[in-house]
Amino acid sequence: MRAMILKQICHLSENRAPLELVDIPIPVPKDSEILVKVSVCGVCHTELDEIEGRTPPAFLPMVLGHQVVGTVAEQGKLASRFEIGERLGSAWIHSACGICEYCQSGMENLCAEFKATGRDACGGYAEYMTVPEAFAYPIPPIFTDSEAAPLLCAGAVGYRSLKLTELKDGQTLGLTGFGASGHLVLMLVKHLYPHSKIFVFARSEEEREFALNLGADWAGDSEGVSPDKPNAIIDTTPVWKPILAALGNLKPGGRLIINAIRKEDIDRQALLDLDYSQHLWMEKTLKTVANVTRTDVAEFLNLAAQIPIKPEVQEYHLEDASRALIELKERKIRGAKVLII
Numbered sequence: 001m002r003a004m005i006l007k008q009i010c011h012l013s014e015n016r017a018p019l020e021l022v023d024i025p026i027p028v029p030k031d032s033e034i035l036v037k038v039s040v041c042g043v044c045h046t047e048l049d050e051i052e053g054r055t056p057p058a059f060l061p062m063v064l065g066h067q068v069v070g071t072v073a074e075q076g077k078l079a080s081r082f083e084i085g086e087r088l089g090s091a092w093i094h095s096a097c098g099i100c101e102y103c104q105s106g107m108e109n110l111c112a113e114f115k116a117t118g119r120d121a122c123g124g125y126a127e128y129m130t131v132p133e134a135f136a137y138p139i140p141p142i143f144t145d146s147e148a149a150p151l152l153c154a155g156a157v158g159y160r161s162l163k164l165t166e167l168k169d170g171q172t173l174g175l176t177g178f179g180a181s182g183h184l185v186l187m188l189v190k191h192l193y194p195h196s197k198i199f200v201f202a203r204s205e206e207e208r209e210f211a212l213n214l215g216a217d218w219a220g221d222s223e224g225v226s227p228d229k230p231n232a233i234i235d236t237t238p239v240w241k242p243i244l245a246a247l248g249n250l251k252p253g254g255r256l257i258i259n260a261i262r263k264e265d266i267d268r269q270a271l272l273d274l275d276y277s278q279h280l281w282m283e284k285t286l287k288t289v290a291n292v293t294r295t296d297v298a299e300f301l302n303l304a305a306q307i308p309i310k311p312e313v314q315e316y317h318l319e320d321a322s323r324a325l326i327e328l329k330e331r332k333i334r335g336a337k338v339l340i341i
Contacts, residue, residue, distance in 0.1 A: 001026045003126030004321045005061040009053040012329050017322045018051045019064070019125070026128045033130045034082060035074035036090065041124030042067025042149035043316075043324045043337035045179070045238060046092070046261050050119055051325070054262035058120040065339070066092045066117035067149045068124030068131075069139060079133040087139045090131040091152040091297045094121045109291035116291070125321055127341055137297055140305035150311045150336035151304050154180035156292045158234070159300040161259040162188060164287055165232035169193040174233035174249060176222060176242045178202040178211050179328075180311065180336035181259060185234060187309045190215050199226040201233075201242065201249075203331065210334055225249065234259055241270040244279055252282035259289045313338045 004019040012018060029035045047064045049055045057064075068090040072082045082088055096103050097113035108114070117123045117131070139148045158181040167173055173189055175182045178200050186198055200211035200219040208219035218227055222242045229251040235242055236259045246256050274280075303309075312335030316324045324337045 001127040002318065003063050004318060005063055005125075006051060006057065007061045009051065009056055011052055012048065012326060016326055018325065019322045021319050024126075027122065027130045029074055029076040029079070029130045031076040031078040032132055032134070033076045034072050034079055034088070034133050034136060036068065036070040036088065036129050036131055036136075037073040038068055038070040038124050038127055038129055038341045040069050040145045040149045040341060041065040041339045042153060042180070043321070043328060043339060044153055045328060047118070047325060048238070048329055049262045054264070055119060062118070063122035063124075063126045063129070064118040065124035065126075066090070066119075067153045068117070068129065069145045069148045069152070070124075070129075070341075073128065075133070081133045082136065087145075088136045089139050089148060089152045089297075089301075090117055090124065090129070090136055091156060091292060092116050093135060093292055093294060093297070095132050095135055106293060106295060109293045114291060124341070125318065125339065135294060137294075137301060140301060142305050142308055143310070146313045146315055146338045146340070147310050149338050150180050150184065150313065151301055151309075152297060153292070154336055155184045155304060155309070155311070156297040156300045157181060157259060157289060158185040159188065159303070160292055160296045161185065161234045161257045161289050164257045164289065165234065165255050167193060167196065167232050170195040171231035172197045172199065172228060174199045174201060174226065174230035174246065175211075176201040176233055176235040176246050177237035178207040179236060179333045181236050182234075183210065183214060183335055184309060184311055186211065186214050186216060187307070188303070191307045191309075197228070199230055201226070201245070206334065230254065232257065236260065238264050240267050244270060244273060247279035247284060247286070250284050253284070255285040255287065257287050257289060311336050315340050
């Protein structure tokens with residue numbers, strides 16, 4: 001099968017083609033696994049973190065990709081949840097132990113044995129992949145394959161972030177950064193909290209215009225000051241400086257949710273400007289999002305189908321995966337990027 005593989009950790013400023021198109025054997029599903037014939041795979045900022053070593057793959061070479069939509073091609077001898085030919089999706093959560101306190105309480109995203117698709121097990125930048133059947137999801141028929149792919153990560157982790165804000169209808173939400181996850185959260189909030197205002201903080205004029213077109217009440221620079229202070233802010237940027245701006249913008253008692261697997265080091269010195277009275281005092285809360293649970297993915301897919309939420313996508317051929325990643329690194333973003341396998 002064809003696959004785009006990562007052979008070595010590198011920095012994208014030095015290597016503009018980090019992935020290599022190769023022909024490798026089709027994987028064989030284990031007893032409780034499914035062999036998926038991949039149709040599309042979303043491109044996520046976490047892949048940049050893997051390539052550049054902030055959250056490195058468990059082994060190399062690695063097939064990246066964790067927003068996967070495809071059909072069942074084969075099943076392990078104990079797998080029976082899906083039918084051959086049925087469409088399904090695979091997300092960032094590849095597996096968890098199932099027995100620890102976190103798994104038993106529905107917090108499997110915090111499991112010490114958490115394994116990620118495309119980092120700890122080969123993912124969807126390939127024609128085939130395997131996935132445990134317990135960690136696969138039926139795709140609602142309302143979505144095309146390309147529309148469904150971003151919902152599996154950008155949408156699901158955005159949904160988890162929104163739950164962590166504890167937002168109430170009528171309260172104001174800020175979104176710092178406006179890529180795949182941000183634009184899906186905006187559409188979700190417009191439906192769930194129709195009386196809430198949404199302020200978007202984004203670096204580029206194109207992102208701000210995109211946000212306003214989708215219904216944002218205000219859009220300004222990522223380090224700007226909004227007309228009113230939000231009750232909660234979700235940060236999806238890869239850097240540190242917007243964190244300080246967000247904390248400074250929050251209302252007393254406000255909540256900042258950082259939706260990122262890792263932050264880049266390029267502006268870590270910005271944290272030296274952290275001022276307790278300006279950024280943290282008045283009972284502000286700072287919380288991080290760690291991965292997603294199966295419940296997050298399943299609930300969001302069903303909710304997105306009911307509303308419906310359909311992401312804006314840019315499609316690329318599998319062999320153009322490196323170009324899509326470079327554009328993501330350079331913040332050339334409008335909606336979500338998807339590889340057509």
